[in-house]
Amino acid sequence: MSIQVKFFASLRERMDRAGDEVAAEAGLTASDVWAAVADGVPLPANVLVAVNQEYVNPDHAVDDGDEVAFFPPVTGG
Amino acid sequence: MRVEVRSQSFDPWAELARYQDEASELHGRFGATAVFVGTMRDFNEGDVVHGMTLEHYPGMTERYLEDISRTAAERWELLDSLIVHRVGELNPNDPIVLVAVWSAHRADAFDASRYLMEELKSHAPFWKKERLEQGSRWVEHNTPG
Numbered sequence: 001m002s003i004q005v006k007f008f009a010s011l012r013e014r015m016d017r018a019g020d021e022v023a024a025e026a027g028l029t030a031s032d033v034w035a036a037v038a039d040g041v042p043l044p045a046n047v048l049v050a051v052n053q054e055y056v057n058p059d060h061a062v063d064d065g066d067e068v069a070f071f072p073p074v075t076g077g
Numbered sequence: 078m079r080v081e082v083r084s085q086s087f088d089p090w091a092e093l094a095r096y097q098d099e100a101s102e103l104h105g106r107f108g109a110t111a112v113f114v115g116t117m118r119d120f121n122e123g124d125v126v127h128g129m130t131l132e133h134y135p136g137m138t139e140r141y142l143e144d145i146s147r148t149a150a151e152r153w154e155l156l157d158s159l160i161v162h163r164v165g166e167l168n169p170n171d172p173i174v175l176v177a178v179w180s181a182h183r184a185d186a187f188d189a190s191r192y193l194m195e196e197l198k199s200h201a202p203f204w205k206k207e208r209l210e211q212g213s214r215w216v217e218h219n220t221p222g
Contacts, residue, residue, distance in 0.1 A: 009132055009204035010215040048202075053137035055200070069134060075216040076131070076162065076203025077115050077174050077194065 001064045003028070005037055008071035011047060024064035031058040033068045046073055078150065078158050080142040082133055084165040089114045089175040096159050096177070107156050107179040111186035113194050119169035121216070127208045129216075131164045131173070134202035138162075145196045149178070152192070153185040160193065162203065 005020040012018050020037045022028075030051060034043045049058050050069040062068055079096065093112060097103060119126055146158050156179040163173050176193050180186040198219050205216040 006134070008134055008202065009206070050134075050137060050202075053134070053140055069137070071134065071202060072204065072215070073218055074198075074200060074202050075205045075219050076133070076201050077198035077219065 003033055003062055003064070004067045005033060006067065006069040008069065010072050011044075011070055022068075024062075028062045029058065030056060030060050030062055030068055033062055034058070034070060043070075044072075047071065048073065078143075078146050079160070080139055080146060081161045082135075082138055082142075083161055083163055086167075086171055087161060087163070087175075089161070089172045092161055092175055093159070093177055097179075100157055100179075103156055103179055106181065108181050109179070109183040109186040111178045111180075111183075111190035113174070113176040113190055114172055115174040115194075117167050117169050117171045117173055121207060124207075124209050126169065127210070128166065128168050129208060130166055130206045130213075132204045132206070133162075133164045138202050141201045142197065145193055145201075148196075149189040149193055153180065153189040154182075155180050155185060155189055158189070158193065160197070162197070162201075164203070 003022040003024055005022060007015045007018060022033050022036045030049045031043055047070050049056055051060055051062060052067055142160050159177045161175040176190050178186045178190040206213055
């Protein structure tokens, strides 16, 4: 198993892909997942984080099989 | 209670009439219906906007809209609620969102519809990309109200 990563909207364009995959390790947080896929780009302050489709803080723990999403401020409605 | 993310254009008034007609538990019981319809403008931040693409996070968006619908039903005395939101390619004048709330009295319907709309705008994972005269741009934040 592994961790599925998703990017949306302007962040997807910036990362040049809709998603990625990270090998699960004990003690990983959502920010660690970002660091593993972002090629040295720091997590932008306004980026929102969701684990398994629920909003979380970047220090939220991530487990094997989780879906971790990063996206810019939302603009629906 | 229904939540729907729609990729095709829709008529909010026909949608509303149909939903209310089919919701037999409403018949004879509601005294108030509060309706909000959001429509695409052809201007933003001083520029002419020719169209837009609306993106969402399939799964999380529907789940979030269901969560706020449930919260509204706990917080106010509601009989029913309906949210329909567009994704995909939109043109000016196209409806983007329909929020409708049914209750026995007006205060619950007014307050719950405002709550649903504000929560949707602040947190539901949707993103707009505008098509301008030259090129396109992501909308970076919503207007305050």
